[in-house]
Amino acid sequence: MFRSGVRNLLRTTDDLEVIGEASTGEEALVLVESLQPDLVLMDIRMPGMNGIEATRLIKERHPLTAVLILTMFQDDQSVFTAMRVGAKGYILKDSDEHELLQAIRMVGNGGAVFSSDIASRMMHYFSQSPVVPAEDPTFSELTRREMEILERIAEGDSNAQIASKLSISNKTVANYVSNILNKLQVTDRNAAKRLVQMTREE
Structure with a gap:
């Protein structure tokens, strides 16, 4: 109608x-x-x-x-x-x-x-400050989409929550997370989250 x-x-x-x-x-x-x-x-x-x-x-x-x-x-x-x-x-x-x-x-x-x-x-x-400091050289190898996923990780979102918010599949999120961890040379998402927190404190 x-x-x-x-x-x-x-x-x-x-x-x-x-x-x-x-x-x-x-x-x-x-x-x-x-x-x-x-x-x-x-x-x-x-x-x-x-x-x-x-x-x-x-x-x-x-x-x-x-x-x-x-x-x-x-x-x-x-x-x-x-x-x-x-x-x-x-x-x-x-x-x-x-x-x-x-x-x-x-x-x-x-x-x-x-x-x-x-x-x-x-x-x-x-007007708000981003969760992830995009200009930090630590994150220079990440793509724009990977930065977006990392920001959601830093906020504490699960893969399912990220998939829902970004309208992509859980499998796609998992692939992005794997790439992010490899590029940042960390073992898990908690380590990635801590890395973001450390760079924001510097």
Whole structure:
């Protein structure tokens, strides 16, 4: 019903055209492959593949296709994970018609847009000091994703919690953790956590 309302709204405009609709992440990937849209409006919770994972795959395979998240979820983890996988905007389903159309046009033209309350939380989040001191030479061999995993380890998250927060599988997390331990030359995650604490204290 919500998708029907959005479709009808877009049909009232002269500069926007709906060329496809999907009800799952898997369907979205297939349609993006065949239709090559300029922009995808993406929800987060869907049957099967969620919107975060679908966004990640779309941006990997079709970097020129912009993704705008349109959802009812406004928790920090959903917002920041969506940004990390390549979403250029994040607005809520209770946004008015003008805000939605403005967001679509802005992201479609290469910009980025976020609902006002989400933008405020983002400013607060990025003003905080990171758990892991990324510029420390101790961590110079780690990739961006490995740094992200290490930060979650330093916060005390289990593999399952990391997998849930980053929308990846437990096996993928385990592989990342193994790589991190090898690169840091430590024996376990507790040693990695202590290493982070030591570098922050220096």
